[in-house]
Amino acid sequence: MRARFDSAWVTQGLTVLSCLFVVVLLALDYSWPVLSSGVGVWLAVCMLVIVLADSRPITIVSGRKVEPVGMTVSLAMAMTAVLPGGTEVHVGPGYLAIVGAVASAAAAGVRWTRYGHIPMAADIAMRALLIGLVAFLMRVPRPGGPSLYDALVRWEPEARWILALGMALLAALALALQMVLWSYERAAHEHTVVYHALTDELKAVGPLGLGVVSAAVSTALATRVIGPVALAIFAVPLVLLMIAVRRQSAVLDGRRQTVWALSKLTDQAGFTDPGHAKRVARLGVLVGRQVGLSEPELRDLEYAALLHDLGQLSLQRSIPGGATTHTSALDQRRVAAAGAALLAHTEEMTKVSTLVAHHATPYWRINELGDFPIASRILRVVNAYDDLVGVSLDSGTRIRSLQRLRLSMGYDYDPQALRELCRVLRREGQISAEDLFALELWPSRAQARA
Amino acid sequence: MGSPPVVWRVYLFVGVLSGLAVALGWWGLGFQQLVEWQAVVILSALGALGTNLREPEFGDHLEISFTTVVLAAAMVLAGPGGAVLVGYASILLDFRRGRLQSRLFNSAMTACMSGTGAVAYLAVGGLAVVPPGTTPVGILVGLVLPMLAGYLVSIAVNTVLIGVMVHLNHGSNVFAVALEVLRSLGVGYLLHVLVAILLVLLWDPVGLGAFSAVLIVVPLLLTQLAISRNADERRGHARTVGTLMGALEVATPYSIGHSARVAELSDRMASRLGVAGEDADALHFAALLHDLGLVSTSPQLPKGTSAGDVSYLAAIQEHPEAGVQMLADIDFLGPALPGILHHHERFDGLGYPAGLAGTDIHLFARVIAVADAFDSLTTNRSYRAEASGPEALAECWKRAGTHLDPEVVQALADALEETPWEPTRISDKTLAEVTDVNDHDDPAVSDEYAAWQPEGSEGRS
Numbered sequence: 025m026r027a028r029f030d031s032a033w034v035t036q037g038l039t040v041l042s043c044l045f046v047v048v049l050l051a052l053d054y055s056w057p058v059l060s061s062g063v064g065v066w067l068a069v070c071m072l073v074i075v076l077a078d079s080r081p082i083t084i085v086s087g088r089k090v091e092p093v094g095m096t097v098s099l100a101m102a103m104t105a106v107l108p109g110g111t112e113v114h115v116g117p118g119y120l121a122i123v124g125a126v127a128s129a130a131a132a133g134v135r136w137t138r139y140g141h142i143p144m145a146a147d148i149a150m151r152a153l154l155i156g157l158v159a160f161l162m163r164v165p166r167p168g169g170p171s172l173y174d175a176l177v178r179w180e181p182e183a184r185w186i187l188a189l190g191m192a193l194l195a196a197l198a199l200a201l202q203m204v205l206w207s208y209e210r211a212a213h214e215h216t217v218v219y220h221a222l223t224d225e226l227k228a229v230g231p232l233g234l235g236v237v238s239a240a241v242s243t244a245l246a247t248r249v250i251g252p253v254a255l256a257i258f259a260v261p262l263v264l265l266m267i268a269v270r271r272q273s274a275v276l277d278g279r280r281q282t283v284w285a286l287s288k289l290t291d292q293a294g295f296t297d298p299g300h301a302k303r304v305a306r307l308g309v310l311v312g313r314q315v316g317l318s319e320p321e322l323r324d325l326e327y328a329a330l331l332h333d334l335g336q337l338s339l340q341r342s343i344p345g346g347a348t349t350h351t352s353a354l355d356q357r358r359v360a361a362a363g364a365a366l367l368a369h370t371e372e373m374t375k376v377s378t379l380v381a382h383h384a385t386p387y388w389r390i391n392e393l394g395d396f397p398i399a400s401r402i403l404r405v406v407n408a409y410d411d412l413v414g415v416s417l418d419s420g421t422r423i424r425s426l427q428r429l430r431l432s433m434g435y436d437y438d439p440q441a442l443r444e445l446c447r448v449l450r451r452e453g454q455i456s457a458e459d460l461f462a463l464e465l466w467p468s469r470a471q472a473r474a
Numbered sequence: 475m476g477s478p479p480v481v482w483r484v485y486l487f488v489g490v491l492s493g494l495a496v497a498l499g500w501w502g503l504g505f506q507q508l509v510e511w512q513a514v515v516i517l518s519a520l521g522a523l524g525t526n527l528r529e530p531e532f533g534d535h536l537e538i539s540f541t542t543v544v545l546a547a548a549m550v551l552a553g554p555g556g557a558v559l560v561g562y563a564s565i566l567l568d569f570r571r572g573r574l575q576s577r578l579f580n581s582a583m584t585a586c587m588s589g590t591g592a593v594a595y596l597a598v599g600g601l602a603v604v605p606p607g608t609t610p611v612g613i614l615v616g617l618v619l620p621m622l623a624g625y626l627v628s629i630a631v632n633t634v635l636i637g638v639m640v641h642l643n644h645g646s647n648v649f650a651v652a653l654e655v656l657r658s659l660g661v662g663y664l665l666h667v668l669v670a671i672l673l674v675l676l677w678d679p680v681g682l683g684a685f686s687a688v689l690i691v692v693p694l695l696l697t698q699l700a701i702s703r704n705a706d707e708r709r710g711h712a713r714t715v716g717t718l719m720g721a722l723e724v725a726t727p728y729s730i731g732h733s734a735r736v737a738e739l740s741d742r743m744a745s746r747l748g749v750a751g752e753d754a755d756a757l758h759f760a761a762l763l764h765d766l767g768l769v770s771t772s773p774q775l776p777k778g779t780s781a782g783d784v785s786y787l788a789a790i791q792e793h794p795e796a797g798v799q800m801l802a803d804i805d806f807l808g809p810a811l812p813g814i815l816h817h818h819e820r821f822d823g824l825g826y827p828a829g830l831a832g833t834d835i836h837l838f839a840r841v842i843a844v845a846d847a848f849d850s851l852t853t854n855r856s857y858r859a860e861a862s863g864p865e866a867l868a869e870c871w872k873r874a875g876t877h878l879d880p881e882v883v884q885a886l887a888d889a890l891e892e893t894p895w896e897p898t899r900i901s902d903k904t905l906a907e908v909t910d911v912n913d914h915d916d917p918a919v920s921d922e923y924a925a926w927q928p929e930g931s932e933g934r935s
Binding site for chain 1 (some may be wrong): 558561606609610613655665668669671672675676679680681682683684685686689690692694696697699700701703704707708710711714715717718720722763766771782796799800801803804807818857
């Protein structure tokens with residue numbers, strides 16, 4: 025499934041909706057909170073920790089910024105019922121959401137001045153929405169019994185674990201909601217399939233999410249005996265998990281950086297036009313998303329695009345000017361095969377090796393070879409396009425290049441890959457709608473627009 | 475056919491220790507009015523789970539042993555007798571293979587340490603059960619501080635028992651070994667007791683019971699999983715870089731396998747020079763990639779010249795910088811870059827690219843320089859045969875102080891004494907194909923460079 029709304033719609037809609045939600049919550053429970061006997065101090069500590077934690081987000085795989093500790097404290101704040109000495113927290117969900125939003129906004133301000141991150145209203149609105157939702161559901165009577173909040177106040181000795189489990193489910197629900205909304209937003213923003221965006225997100229932040237759930241429940245429960253101190257010390261296991269996750273993503277980033285560095289080898293040796301591999305990688309990934317490849321497939325496509333000329337280095341007799349579309353098909357295949365052989369030595373690069381090997385295979389051989397990966401057919405088309413266009417900024421060159429590819433479509437080049445390339449170029453404003461129709465890639469104009 | 479007495483002493487010690495543990499457990503179970511069997515069973519299961527999941531080599535300091543957390547919590551939740559049982563169960567239920575003797579010793583030692591920890595907890599005023607309504611200060615005095623004390627006592631028992639065991643096996647000083655073990659644990663080891671305190675707080679004063687184990691264990695389990703996967707991925711990544719580098723060497727037949735051999739030699743020297751942990755990783759990568767610049771510059775090297783030609787020397791001196799330029803964007807290679815940039819510096823300051831001398835040259839670079847020269851000498855060239863290991867080492871000694879760092883050469887000598895080095899032979903056929911190629915790593919080339927000294931290279935430090 026593709027995202028039907030664009031990303032601005034999602035963020036603005038979310039902001040408006042959560043404002044409305046907070047207003048409704050306030051209307052349902054507008055009694056002014058009593059801040060005596062420790063409740064005020066506890067709320068202030070919650071805000072302080074959220075500001076401190078959120079102003080230092082950690083970066084994990086592919087540049088995602090996450091705030092696990094801030095989220096933990098926000099959820100714990102929504103789920104806490106009792107402070108030491110049996111004091112009840114009489115603060116309505118609407119007020120809790122506002123407190124969370126204020127803290128989150130303050131942190132966004134700190135990040136703006138310190139790192140130059142532009143504050144996003146949607147981030148703050150999301151936090152308010154989640155806090156309000158969890159606090160509200162905590163206070164709604166469960167079927168056939170008191171609300172979780174009331175049960176926590178009474179704290180009967182029997183079946184306490186069911187209450188903890190219920191809280192864990194609420195926290196997990198909140199995180200899942202956030203994950204789905206952000207994945208949808210990203211899918212809309214990057215023109216990718218929602219399901220792929222969601223699985224990728226789950227893989228990247230899933231473990232941290234579980235850590236947040238368990239830390240939030242522990243903190244909310246421990247506050248009843250040790251008070252606001254719980255906010256600080258119950259984050260320790262989560263912080264350990266954060267360190268481990270960040271190290272793991274450092275290794276993944278390292279692998280990516282290694283491939284980028286390797287892609288420069290052929291440029292430095294003077295075999296290829298500088299920047300060619302980079303441009304093919306960028307465009308290839310866009311086309312891959314358009315075709316609906318999953319994130320791991322896109323990563324392989326990116327690596328294959330970056331390394332597709334690597335074979336030049338191991339050839340005894342190099343091909344001057346690189347293995348471009350202008351050289352003979354035989355030479356192209358020679359370089360592709362040599363590059364694939366290099367990559368095949370390593371376990372991690374087996375798939376990339378296959379893609380590199382096949383990018384020199386013309387499309388018509390698909391009947392003979394059976395199927396070969398769509399990613400390599402995309403790579404073939406995008407590589408040929410970049411060879412023809414190069415660094416030229418002239419739109420005439422672009423059209424002539426596409427026309428040339430169009431002539432060999434179905435013989436040399438995969439029709440689907442070429443069509444999606446043209447769509448991507450159109451979206452990027454590189455070719456006009458008229459040019460796109462003139463290429464006659466689709467039987468009707470309506471299909472071209474789809 | 476008498477066994478050496480040392481084995482009997484070890485078994486006697488393990489026997490006495492087991493006896494002590496059983497006695498402690500027996501006394502503890504009698505002493506406690508109420509044994510929390512539920513806690514004993516659950517903690518034993520968790521402890522055993524942690525032992526079975528333990529990754530033997532992590533190579534970093536984030537190691538958080540699950541079993542240690544469970545044992546620390548058992549001191550309070552299970553009482554002295556229960557703690558002994560949990561200690562025994564955690565180690566004995568290890569389903570991976572291991573030596574019987576060490577397993578018996580480990581289980582008895584673990585039981586003793588958690589048992590004494592539990593006794594110490596009660597002795598300094600720790601509460602067996604925290605009454606409802608205890609204030610936060612009451613919890614600090616009656617639970618948190620005594621737990622810390624009990625944990626420290628159990629660590630002391632642990633290290634001393636290890637010291638005794640090592641003394642019986644190798645005759646070393648008991649307390650020196652105990653101190654060494656203590657130092658290797660580091661301050662980070664206190665994290666375990668902190669997490670254990672969280673578990674106990676939720677279990678007893680909050681009153682959540684066994685479910686609190688789930689809440690605390692889940693993040694720990696995920697952490698352990700992330701760490702072990704991370705270790706796998708790091709190894710995998712190092713392998714990838716190594717194989718790719720090896721594959722790229724195919725273009726210059728002289729250098730096939732060279733990077734991998736230099737990396738191996740550097741690894742062997744590293745531990746003897748006090749390079750360990752992440753530094754060792756960085757040195758390994760630096761050694762693997764030290765000639766990466768050559769892969770891209772070699773197609774442009776002048777052919778058919780002798781090693782002394784200025785054109786050749788001028789061309790070759792660019793490869794360290796070319797390599798560093800390519801790798802500059804890779805964050806994790808940051809610490810490896812000085813090793814790559816300066817691997818052709820000479821100890822007397824006559825090398826390239828910067829003309830650094832002595833210990834101004836980064837240690838990694840000095841290590842790679844020695845490995846580089848040694849590997850070049852033990853590989854045959856079209857103009858000379860390969861040298862044997864001892865011959866090449868003698869040549870390195872001759873160069874110590876001028877070309878190479880004597881301290882590093884000493885490390886190489888120690889490494890070779892342990893495992894000798896097999897010279898590399900390139901086939902005559904390959905040699906015939908590449909007759910006109912010089913080997914830039916040949917120490918003779920380094921001497922040519924030192925004698926040449928291009929204008930302006932002096933004082934560039």
